[in-house]
Amino acid sequence: MEKPEYFIVNPSIQLFGGIEVKKDTEFDTYNGDKTVHQTLKDLVLTTEIRRESNYNGIKSKEESKMTTELPEHTILVWGEQEGYIVPNYQMVRPSDAVNIFKKLNRTTKEIVSSNNKVIEKKAKEQSEV
Secondary structure, three states, X not given: OOOOOOOOOOOOOOOOOEEEOOOOOOEEEEOOOOXXXXXXXXXXXXXXXXXXXXXXOEEEEEEEEEEEEOOOOOEEEEEOOOEEEOOOOOOOOHHHHHXXXXXXXXXXXXXXXXXXXXXHHHHHHHHHO
């Protein structure tokens, strides 16, 4: 019988540019094509979008303004089309990810060792029967 192993979803190593927002973080910026204007002051992110498109003869015009109150230490990720966005998933720095995987590796070794002892004990009990 094969000994059980533990598996995880293959982690992404894609790096994203961004910033960690502090209470004194301020900016006034545009995305690459100047269709998104964003300001950040007093932990309030204001995003104004003005863009037009024409796809197969279908003309669209978008105008919007959104304000978002951010808690301090929120990570904002930069996208060339969207500007800064709050990602839908938790972001960590590469050094933090390495530390998480080191802890996971230690924990997994302890679990595997414990499981192996149980499996060996059951195998021994079955061979004595």
